[in-house]
Amino acid sequence: MPASEFQLIERYFARLGTTRADVVLGVGDDCALLQVPADRQLAVSMDTLVEGIHFFPDVDPESLGHKALAVNLSDLAAMGADPAWVTLALTLPKVDEAWLAGFCRGFARLAARYQVQLVGGDTTRGPLSISVQVHGFVEPGRALRRDQARPGDQIYVTGSLGDAGLALLAAGGGYDAGERLAVLQQQLDWPEPRVAASQALRHLCRCAIDISDGLLADLGHICEKSGLGATIRQAAIPLSEAVADYVHTTGDWSMPLAAGDDYELCLVIPAGQQAQVERIARTLAVPLTLIGQMESGAGIHCVDAAGNKVADLQGGYDHFRNA
Amino acid sequence: MPASEFQLIERYFARLGTTRADVVLGVGDDCALLQVPADRQLAVSMDTLVEGIHFFPDVDPESLGHKALAVNLSDLAAMGADPAWVTLALTLPKVDEAWLAGFCRGFARLAARYQVQLVGGDTTRGPLSISVQVHGFVEPGRALRRDQARPGDQIYVTGSLGDAGLALLAAGGGYDAGERLAVLQQQLDWPEPRVAASQALRHLCRCAIDISDGLLADLGHICEKSGLGATIRQAAIPLSEAVADYVHTTGDWSMPLAAGDDYELCLVIPAGQQAQVERIARTLAVPLTLIGQMESGAGIHCVDAAGNKVADLQGGYDHFRNA
Numbered sequence: 101m102p103a104s105e106f107q108l109i110e111r112y113f114a115r116l117g118t119t120r121a122d123v124v125l126g127v128g129d130d131c132a133l134l135q136v137p138a139d140r141q142l143a144v145s146m147d148t149l150v151e152g153i154h155f156f157p158d159v160d161p162e163s164l165g166h167k168a169l170a171v172n173l174s175d176l177a178a179m180g181a182d183p184a185w186v187t188l189a190l191t192l193p194k195v196d197e198a199w200l201a202g203f204c205r206g207f208a209r210l211a212a213r214y215q216v217q218l219v220g221g222d223t224t225r226g227p228l229s230i231s232v233q234v235h236g237f238v239e240p241g242r243a244l245r246r247d248q249a250r251p252g253d254q255i256y257v258t259g260s261l262g263d264a265g266l267a268l269l270a271a272g273g274g275y276d277a278g279e280r281l282a283v284l285q286q287q288l289d290w291p292e293p294r295v296a297a298s299q300a301l302r303h304l305c306r307c308a309i310d311i312s313d314g315l316l317a318d319l320g321h322i323c324e325k326s327g328l329g330a331t332i333r334q335a336a337i338p339l340s341e342a343v344a345d346y347v348h349t350t351g352d353w354s355m356p357l358a359a360g361d362d363y364e365l366c367l368v369i370p371a372g373q374q375a376q377v378e379r380i381a382r383t384l385a386v387p388l389t390l391i392g393q394m395e396s397g398a399g400i401h402c403v404d405a406a407g408n409k410v411a412d413l414q415g416g417y418d419h420f421r422n423a
Numbered sequence: 424m425p426a427s428e429f430q431l432i433e434r435y436f437a438r439l440g441t442t443r444a445d446v447v448l449g450v451g452d453d454c455a456l457l458q459v460p461a462d463r464q465l466a467v468s469m470d471t472l473v474e475g476i477h478f479f480p481d482v483d484p485e486s487l488g489h490k491a492l493a494v495n496l497s498d499l500a501a502m503g504a505d506p507a508w509v510t511l512a513l514t515l516p517k518v519d520e521a522w523l524a525g526f527c528r529g530f531a532r533l534a535a536r537y538q539v540q541l542v543g544g545d546t547t548r549g550p551l552s553i554s555v556q557v558h559g560f561v562e563p564g565r566a567l568r569r570d571q572a573r574p575g576d577q578i579y580v581t582g583s584l585g586d587a588g589l590a591l592l593a594a595g596g597g598y599d600a601g602e603r604l605a606v607l608q609q610q611l612d613w614p615e616p617r618v619a620a621s622q623a624l625r626h627l628c629r630c631a632i633d634i635s636d637g638l639l640a641d642l643g644h645i646c647e648k649s650g651l652g653a654t655i656r657q658a659a660i661p662l663s664e665a666v667a668d669y670v671h672t673t674g675d676w677s678m679p680l681a682a683g684d685d686y687e688l689c690l691v692i693p694a695g696q697q698a699q700v701e702r703i704a705r706t707l708a709v710p711l712t713l714i715g716q717m718e719s720g721a722g723i724h725c726v727d728a729a730g731n732k733v734a735d736l737q738g739g740y741d742h743f744r745n746a
Contacts, residue, residue, distance in 0.1 A: 124464055128648075129569050130501035130632060131466035133561065136459045141447055143454035144542065146556065148512045150549030178453035189471045189512070189554040219467065226473030227550040231512040233469065238456065246452050309453060325451075 105223055108195065112204045113188070116218035117211030122184065123219055132219035134185060140237035145175035151228035156271070161199045163289040164230070165206030171312065172234040173214060173293035174363040178310040180244035180302035181236030183214045183295060188221035189231040214295055244298075244308035249326035249368045253306055253394040256367045256377065258294050258386050261315055262343040263287035265359020280342035287340075291363040297386045298365060304377060307368035314358040316400055319366050329397035335405045338389040353410075357402070368394060428546055431518065435527045436511070439541035440534030445507065446542055455542035457508060463560035468498035474551035479594070484522045486612040487553070488529030494635065495557040496537060496616035497686040501633040503567035503625035504559030506537045506618060511544035512554040537618055567621075567631035572649035572691045576629055576717040579690045579700065581617050581709050584638055585666040586610035588682020603665035610663075614686040620709045621688060627700060630691035637681040639723055642689050652720035658728045661712040676733075680725070691717060 114127050124133035136142050149168050151157055169186060176183050188207070192200075211218065216234070267284035270277040277284055298308065307326065309318045315337070323330050337356050339347060347353060367388075369377060374390065381388035402410045437450050447456035459465050472491050474480055492509060499506050511530070515523075534541065539557070590607035593600040600607055621631065630649065632641045638660070646653050660679045662670060670676055690711075692700060697713065704711035725733045 124563075125566070125568065130498045131468040131504060131559070131566075133502075133566050134465040134467065135563075136465055138461045142457040142459055142465065144457065144510065144558075145454040146510045146512050146544050146554075148514060148545045148547045148554070150514055150547050153547060153549050175453040179456075181454060187467065187469045187556060189469050191471060191473055191552060221469050222471045222554070224471045224473050224476060226476050226552060229514060229549060229552055231469075231471070231545070231554040233510060233556050235467075236454070240447075240458075243448070243454075243456050245448065 108200070108223055112200055113218060113221065113223070116204060116208045117186070118215045118217050120184065120215065120217045123217050126217065126219045134219065134235070137237060139239070141240050141243070143176060143179045143181035143236045143238050143243065144233060145172055146231060146233040147171050147175065148229060148231040160289065161202035162206035165203035166210050166290055168230045168232050169207050169210045170291045170293045171363060172232045173210070173295055174291070174310040174312070176234050176236040177293050177295045177298035178244065178308045178365060179236070179238060180242060180298055180305065180308060181238040182299065183216045183234060183236045185219045185235040186211060186216050187233045188218060190221065191224045191226040191229045193226070193228055242302070244302055244305050246307055246309060246322045247325035249307045249322055249328055249394045250370070251328060251394055251396045252371050253368045254371055254374070254390055255319065255330060255332070255392045255394065256369060256388050256390055257311070257315070257338060257364050258297050258388055259362070259364040260338040260340045260343065260387065261311065261362055261364060262355030262359055263340050264291070264361035265355045266343055266346055268359070268361070269355070275346065277342055283340070284342055288361060291361070293363060294365045294386065297384055297388070300380050300384055301367060301377065304369050304373050305367050306370060309366050311362045311364045311366055313360045315366065316357050319400055322366070322368060323398065323400060326394070329395045330392055330400045331395055332392040332400060332402045334402045334410055336389060336391045338387055431523070431546055435523055436541060436544065436546070439527060439531045440509065441538045441540050443507065443538065443540045446540050449540065449542045457542065457558070460560060462562070464563050464566070466499060466502045466504035466559045466561050466566065467556060468495055469554060469556040470494050470498065471552060471554040483612065484525035485529035488526035489533050489613055491553045491555050492530050492533045492539070493614045493616045494686060495555045496533070496539070496618055497614070497633040497635065499557050499559040500616050500618045500621035501567065501631045501688060502559070502561060503565060503621055503628065503631065504561040505622065506539045506557060506559045508542045508558040509534060509539050510556045511541060513544065514547045514549040514552040516549070516551055565625070567625060567628050569630055569632060569645045570648035572630045572645055572651055572717045573693070574651060574717055574719045575694050576691045577694055577697070577713055578642065578653060578655070578715045578717065579692060579711050579713055580634070580638070580661060580687050581620050581711055582685070582687040583661040583663045583666065583710065584634065584685055584687060585678030585682055586663050587614070587684035588678045589666055589669055591682070591684070592678070598669065600665055606663070607665050611684060614684070616686060617688045617709065620707055620711070623703050623707055624690060624700065627692050627696050628690050629693060632689050634685045634687045634689055636683045638689065639680050642723055645689070645691060646721065646723060649717070652718045653715055653723045654718055655715035655723060655725045657725045657733055659712060659714045661710055
């Protein structure tokens with residue numbers, strides 16, 4: 101007889117991640133009971149990954165468990181929030197305990213790294229799909245919203261952009277990445293949420309967003325919500341060797357500008373903080389690159405090294421339009 | 424061109440339910456920002472509904488929107504928590520705006536009835552599936568957990584049991600419910616979460632659970648967590664006319680004892696409170712029926728009017744075993 105839903109919960113989900121003192125009651129009742137610190141606001145975000153849309157059917161379940169949590173922790177980082185709790189709605193076509201064990205291993209390792217505890221969720225039967233909600237804490241008034249940018253603020257990004265997009269293109273046979281495929285694939289399958297960078301830099305930031313739908317689309321949200329435009333110096337955008345090769349070979353900037361799934365942070369920081377930002381970035385060992393600034397007006401302009409506007413590019417991944 | 428994900432969010436999800444003062448930032452940023460009252464704990468629960476498993480493909484989207492929220496509010500009621508916020512992960516095969524408008528109408532009407540605000544979520548493409556997380560408040564130490572029952576405590580249930588199960592049986596052609604089908608179908612499609620009953624009775628209760636997997640399975644969780652057994656007087660179980668007819672015709676008690684989806688509450692209340700419980704039930708206009716008591720030992724015994732044990736029945740719905 102296959103394991104029951106209750107046995108699965110007991111075996112895989114009852115103790116997953118860190119055990120936190122602020123969890124009054126975790127998995128196993130009608131609700132979890134949680135204690136938010138009196139001097140903090142609660143930040144919550146929810147993201148779904150669907151087989152065939154967000155990941156390939158043959159994906160390593162361990163990397164999928166990692167990524168399902170990572171993309172959500174990335175939203176907390178983008179808000180400047182400290183991670184605390186997570187819930188998991190897992191829909192599975194059948195009980196495959198080897199798959200489940202792998203999924204939970206990837207999920208749990210990342211949860212433990214950021215002191216996150218799984219406190220609840222639901223396990224149901226159906227087409228493979230994963231919804232995760234993360235919960236974090238933020239000091240009142242200190243959240244990194246999208247609507248606080250001002251003209252002249254500087255725009256930074258962590259890491260390098262376009263690797264996940266190029267990995268997808270290569271996986272689909274649209275590009276031969278050669279021996280660099282493994283590195284690209286690592287970026288696609290095992291994104292590291294920029295929690296540490298957010299915690300170290302948030303006191304300097306005015307806004308932040310994580311780059312899940314592409315730089316232009318995501319920075320576009322900051323522009324729209326703040327009622328501003330932005331200029332990006334295209335040559336300043338940090339590229340891995342693989343993406344730099346791709347761009348120079350093809351002339352196509354869509355990977356670093358418009359491909360999703362990178363989960364780097366785009367940070368908006370008032371001018372004059374550059375030395376401090378760079379000092380913090382060195383301590384973190386996370387690349388942090390100044391790529392442009394916020395401006396009056398609307399829309400994002402990409403300029404070349406001479407300051408001339410380069411051709412527009414349709415930006416960002418949209419789940420329904422790109423169907 | 425079909426609507427984009429962002430247009431859908433703006434059109435259907437940006438303002439859904441009540442507008443609450445404790446929502447610092449709602450839909451539209453990386454995270455929602457929420458203020459839990461300083462003297463309350465946060466109660467959270469998450470439930471998923473999958474097409475073909477939890478509902479028929481041709482279900483009225485308005486009732487589906489209602490039910491997706493109702494089954495989650497039922498968990499808050501079972502915990503004795505006051506509803507506050509909700510997040511919604513909606514996976515849709517395609518954008519069907521008439522369907523979405525119906526779904527949101529059903530969801531929003533119920534949300535407004537219980538002063539609940541939608542604060543975030545995710546809209547993705549894929550096989551139809553809905554994950555909802557509810558968030559509520561509970562006084563520290565006053566949550567209705569499953570592990571607090573004591574021998575001699577009395578067991579009550581709200582409403583009547585087995586209607587949703589019989590509706591499913593009838594829908595599958597396994598029973599001719601005649602002119603009562605519409606009433607049964609109403610119970611299956613439009614369950615009313617017992618929030619008001621919970622709020623009125625929780626100060627008297629030691630434990631509660633909502634009956635989503637069947638009375639025996641759900642009361643079984645209270646028995647197991649409390650390290651006790653229970654005796655149920657079968658003839659005392661409240662039945663609608665339709666279910667009473669079914670039981671008397673077929674001799675089959677599985678609908679009221681083991682069928683899921685009723686979302687009534689099973690409440691465990693210390694002995695000696697009966698007069699007070701009945702007075703509150705009359706004020707609420709919610710049927711509340713004493714069906715048995717908690718006992719030392721383990722397992723649930725059903726007895727007939729003479730106190731003799733009736734035959735055992737396999738209890739409860741399990742998503743994987745009943746596949």
